[in-house]
Amino acid sequence: MKSKSQDVSLDDLDRQILRLLQEDAKQTYGEIGNKLNVAHSTVYDRIQKMEQAGFITKYEAIVDTEKMGVPLITAHMTITTDPKETENIANKMAKYSQVLEVATSFSEELVITAKVVAKDQAELHSFVARLIAPLPGVLRIRTAIVTRKFKEERFGIRPRKE
Amino acid sequence: MRDEAFYFFTSIGNYTGHSAASLDEFLLRIKDIDVKSLEFHLFREDFEKWIAQTLGDALLSDDIRSLRIQKVTGNALRDRLYLVVSRRLKELKRPLVAR
Numbered sequence A: 001m002k003s004k005s006q007d008v009s010l011d012d013l014d015r016q017i018l019r020l021l022q023e024d025a026k027q028t029y030g031e032i033g034n035k036l037n038v039a040h041s042t043v044y045d046r047i048q049k050m051e052q053a054g055f056i057t058k059y060e061a062i063v064d065t066e067k068m069g070v071p072l073i074t075a076h077m078t079i080t081t082d083p084k085e086t087e088n089i090a091n092k093m094a095k096y097s098q099v100l101e102v103a104t105s106f107s108e109e110l111v112i113t114a115k116v117v118a119k120d121q122a123e124l125h126s127f128v129a130r131l132i133a134p135l136p137g138v139l140r141i142r143t144a145i146v147t148r149k150f151k152e153e154r155f156g157i158r159p160r161k162e
Numbered sequence B: 001m002r003d004e005a006f007y008f009f010t011s012i013g014n015y016t017g018h019s020a021a022s023l024d025e026f027l028l029r030i031k032d033i034d035v036k037s038l039e040f041h042l043f044r045e046d047f048e049k050w051i052a053q054t055l056g057d058a059l060l061s062d063d064i065r066s067l068r069i070q071k072v073t074g075n076a077l078r079d080r081l082y083l084v085v086s087r088r089l090k091e092l093k094r095p096l097v098a099r
Helices: A012-023 A029-036 A040-052 A083-094 A121-132 B023-032 B035-043 B046-054 B058-069 B074-093
Strands: A073-081 A099-106 A110-118 A138-145 B006-011 B014-020
Touching (some): A012 A029, A029 A040, A083 A099, A083 A110, A121 B014, B006 B035, B006 B046, B035 B046, B035 B074, B046 B058, B058 B074
Antiparallel strands (some): A073 A110, A099 A110, A138 B014
């Protein structure tokens, strides 16, 4: 952890450890150490420091809902709002469990984008019609239902280029 | 928030930005809303349900159901919907006893 950002920052070894953890967080310190040619105690120390410094926020299981027999549809919503109400609306949306991600984005105008899930189309429509459309300041909503996913990954850490 | 209002969509999750909180407002919206929205809600039975359950007007709800059963679409739907709603509004606004 040589270069700095706030109190602690990451060097290439940290980045390589993070990349391996992103691929599989259940690997042992020894397995990671073997792949990177460093001692498992070094890996342990680096991970502890990265956890404490907040670079690693949590470890989570990614569940295959299809295998679980829980049919879910995913949709991407774009909500055009009165600019005065944008933040209020985004904050309210963030509280709903159906909303997985919510953000404000700017292209030609400021909009809210959100990724939502529902059991089926009827539930999705009911959620949008009962809880989102009536929020003060909502001007228009476009919703696209995901039909097929071609890639789904989180941002992967890469070693710095020399 | 207008909890009891009707919110016009053109398809699942696609909100037009227009709503109606009364039968008068509903009539105004029928005139200029995208006809796709009228078709979407008619065939989902949304109009019938909102008019019967929220406005409590079973007679008008029945009239709209008959439009659905007849599979009226396009501008013919807009015209006939406008006709049945405006006729009903006139009836409701007519004094019970003629002066």
